[in-house]
Amino acid sequence: MAADGTAPELLTPARIRMLRDQDQNLRARDFAARHGLAEAELIAAQVGHGATAIAAHPDALIPLVREMGDVLALTRNEACVIERRGIYTDYHSGAHAQMVLGPEIDLRIFAKHWVHAFALSEGEKRSVQVFDAAGDAVHKVHLKPESDVAAFDRLVAALALPEQSDRIDLTPRAQVEAAKADPTKAETLRSEWAQMTDIHQFLRLVSKLKMNRLGAYRVAGAPLATPMAPPSVRALLETCASQAIPLMIFVGNMGCIEIHGGLIETVAPMGPWINVMDPRFNLHLRDDQISEVWLVDKPTKNGPARSLEAFDAKGGLILQIFASRKDGGVAEFNAMLEGLARLGGTA
Known part of the structure; x- marks a missing residue:
């Protein structure tokens, strides 16, 4: 049962959008948790209403993110959020891991967990958001006033998936591995x-x-x-x-x-x-x-x-x-x- 008393199976994309319209001030992650959703389900429900499902692999995504110039990079886990302004320069691909080695944006990427991605427009706010197979946020890019909006539009046009659905298939969340000692x-x-x-x-x-x-x-x-x-x-x-x-x-x-x-x-x-x-x-x-x-x-x-x-x-x-x-x-x-x-x- 969701926090508002609604059974999860009744939370259709249309109902999720309606509930979100009524509660715009709550952060997306907190809103999703309140209603028993994965955050990616909330964003997917906006497809066709400001969100576009896009290719998630960093080899396709990061070079186009670079073109947006000075942006904000955000990564988080359950207990900590890190946010850094900069440009996504010096991208390196790899079979198992990828890297961004710019003077400000410095990332180690594990592409197998970049499963779902969306370009999101909310009024004047624009972002690129990447989620894992369970629908948890992996990495986000937020445009700032100095960012190149035209480059964001080019990214959407280049990476939009052929099928745009406001529903998303998720897998169960992997459990955190407890301390393992011998x-x-x-x-x-x-x-x-x-x-x-x-x-x-x-x-x-x-x-x-x-x-x-x-x-x-x-x-x-x-x-x-x-x-x-x-x-x-x-x-x-x-x-x-x-x-x-x-x-x-x-x-x-x-x-x-x-x-x-x-x-x-x-x-x-x-x-x-x-x-x-x-x-x-x-x-x-x-x-x-x-x-x-x-x-x-x-x-x-x-x-x-x-x-x-x-x-x-x-x-x-x-x-x-x-x-x-x-x-x-x-x-x-x-x-x-x-x-x-x-x-x-x-x-």
């Missing part, structure tokens, strides 16, 4: 972890040992992975802002990871949210959904890569924060990490 392999994990030369070797290592990221952290323990107090994430952001320490923030979901590199300026907590509110970068983090935080040390050929990583109660990764090597300040970042509160004790 304490009997602790010494092997620690030994091979210490021999890494690149942080990208880490996930291959834990997969080989039949663990996952969070499970490996719990097994390895300090000094490789140190449990931290949840408020340390807010403390890190506030310290980096006040002391002008550059950082890299990674926020993602199964289909897209968006990265901010450089300084942050304004950290503004509001209720359960920790917000970074800068002119070309915003972060919105649900402080109350942070269940575990780990200080992680991974060796590389360029020295240790240290990060603060937050997880939700289900074991899902919320965000990772590293030093920004290209912007300097690594020593300052690492010193700041040492000053953060450990779980069950002080720094």
Whole structure:
């Protein structure tokens, strides 16, 4: 039963549009949740009424997004939203993953999760929105006043699907994988972890040992992975802002990871949210959904890569924060990490 008392099977596209017309102020994600819908179902219901179903693969989509110029890139998971202004330059395709490596828009894309996509016009607002097979948002592009609207129109014309339906077929949502650990392999994990030369070797290592990221952290323990107090994430952001320490923030979901590199300026907590509110970068983090935080040390050929990583109660990764090597300040970042509160004790 939906929140308004309507049985889900009676929520036809026409009724969804009617309900949406009556409740324009609620964010699309929240509106969909209120009515027992996937967000993609809400957008699909607008096809022919401001929305156009388009090809979703990034190889087709991203080069045309680039032509729109300065836009806002948005990626989210259940507990965090990252928004970055910029241009989608330097796109790289690949068999298993794709990348955008612009100076402002920096993405890691996993195209198998880019299943449904729409170009949406709502009055003067225009956006491109991509969803996975379950109808959850993977990545969104919002046009800003500086964006090229004619390029948006060209994208719609080039990528519109032959069949435009206001209904969408979805698959069940994949469950978040809980921490997977094998304490009997602790010494092997620690030994091979210490021999890494690149942080990208880490996930291959834990997969080989039949663990996952969070499970490996719990097994390895300090000094490789140190449990931290949840408020340390807010403390890190506030310290980096006040002391002008550059950082890299990674926020993602199964289909897209968006990265901010450089300084942050304004950290503004509001209720359960920790917000970074800068002119070309915003972060919105649900402080109350942070269940575990780990200080992680991974060796590389360029020295240790240290990060603060937050997880939700289900074991899902919320965000990772590293030093920004290209912007300097690594020593300052690492010193700041040492000053953060450990779980069950002080720094």
